[in-house]
Amino acid sequence: MPPTKNEQFDALSDFLASRRKAILLAWRQAAAADPEQTTGRSLNRGQFNDHIPEVLDSFERKLRARRGGAAAHAHAHAADVETKKEEVKHGLHRWQQGYRLQELMREWGHLQLCLFEELDAFAAAHPEVERATMVEANRQMITLVNEAIGESTGQYERMQQAEAAGRMNDLEGALANINEIERRRAALIREAVHDLSGNVFGVTVAAKLLGGPDIAAADRAECAQLLQQGVQSVTAMLGDLTELARLEAGKEKREISRFDAAALVTELGNANRPIADGRGLYLEVTGSRALSVDGDPAKVRRLLQNLLLNGLKYTERGGVTLSLGVEGEKWWLMIKDTGPGLLAGPDAPMIVGLKEATASARESDEKAAAIDGETSQVLVPPRGGRAAMRPSPQQPGEGIGLSIVKRLCELLDASLEMASSAETGTTFRIVFPRHYQVSRASNELNRP
Secondary structure, eight states, rough: OOHHHHHHHHHHHHHHHEEEEEEHHHHHHHHHHHHHHHHGGGGGGGHHHHTTHHHHHHHHHHTTTOOHHHHHHHHHHHHHHHHHHHHHHHHHHHTTTTTOOOHHHHHHHHHHHHHHHHHHHHHHHHHOOOOOHHHHHHHHHHHHHHHHHHHHHHHHHHHHHHHHHHHHHHHHHHHHHHHHHHHHHHHHHHTTTGGGGOOOOHHHHHHHHHTTTTSSHHHHHHHHHHHHHHHHHHHHHHHHHHHHHHHHOOOOOOOOEEEHHHHHHHHHHHHHHHHHHHOOOEEEEEESSSSSEEEEEHHHHHHOOOOOHHHHOOOSSSSEEEEEEETTTEEEEEEOOSSSSOOOSSSOOOHHHHHHHHHHHOOOOHHHHHHHHHHOOOOOOOOOOOOOOSSSSSSHHHHHHHHHHHHHHHTTEEEEEEEEETTTTEEEEEEESOOBBOOOOSSSOOOO
16 A cells, blocks of 8 residues: 555655755765855854754654644644744854855755755655655755745845944944034134134134134144044044955955964064053953964954954953964954943844854854764853943944954954853954865965
8 A cells, every 4th residue: 555645744754854964964065065165164063054953853844744734734834933043043153154145045055955865865765655745845845945045145134234234323423423523623613713703714714723822722722632533533434444345345365374373362462461551451361372273364463453452442440351272173262351241232233143143153053062972162142141231322433343353254264253241241252264275376265
């Protein structure tokens, strides 16, 4: 007696479950062989698999639910909901790991081909299974991947929009700061040219008065200081925007060479210690005394300097600790401050995204570690800590500065993790590959 439709779907689901390790391995090998995918090569098995095992679990449950009836419909709907949650987490995690959007889409394509081959192998080994069953299974698989691409790339795009929102907050904050400086400058000028209230050349006259005897020395000094502050603020932000524009336009290339990461970190710590001393803070460097790695030392320096200066800027008591170490085929940098934490509110969507991505990364890493008997190295989010609050929702430059750090991480195939609370301060952890695949023709990699 031939198997029923329900029995056929159950057998297919059991087959896919038994082939889970083989599917994930084939998927990883296909991605590793793809010259357009470089970021995933530095991830361990658990980090690469991420939330995909849960997606496959939901797919298998959905196949079992192809029985018809209200109960089966409810099971299929529950599987769909769970699948979308995992797909969103996957997109968020890949964004945090430094994937490009093209890489994210291509790896879904590789997974689809791997699943197709497994379905084809099952059909060949079970001729008793009806063609209609396999057609439906393939349709479900294609639907799964199409929706997965939509959900995970949609989340990736939302994080890019969050970065843009952070930069907009920076620009609005800078504009408000300049407007306030202009208001104070104008007030000083009005006092200085009170007797010239009807003169349409008031601004020109006021500028001349800065060097003349008709304005009090104290007012002249304050006005000049305000003008200087305004110029410095605009200049700094234009510099950051120019750097970010070059990164986003692909004008920056990574130049790989062998260097001592420990020496770089120690040198940077020594160079910035006077800043810490001037603010009454400590600046400690811990970890390996020597660590030879492949990478772009200039960009690693820029990335670390950005986070270090930001930590020193907002920390009022305590200090900043720099540390580094090795994790398998990767190495990491950690910047931990004792400041007020980064605000994770509606005005800082990128910060929220980084915290959620770090928590998602730890969730998948712990699941993989439970199987392999290892310990997760992903940052532990603070438990029960108060939300970080500052006098203003987001300090000028934070959004642009974090976007620059994120782009540098993407350029270096590095993963960016973050944990922050009002009690513990903020910790950034950047995980780099220890080795890169360099083309024979030049020192540039196959990734811009």
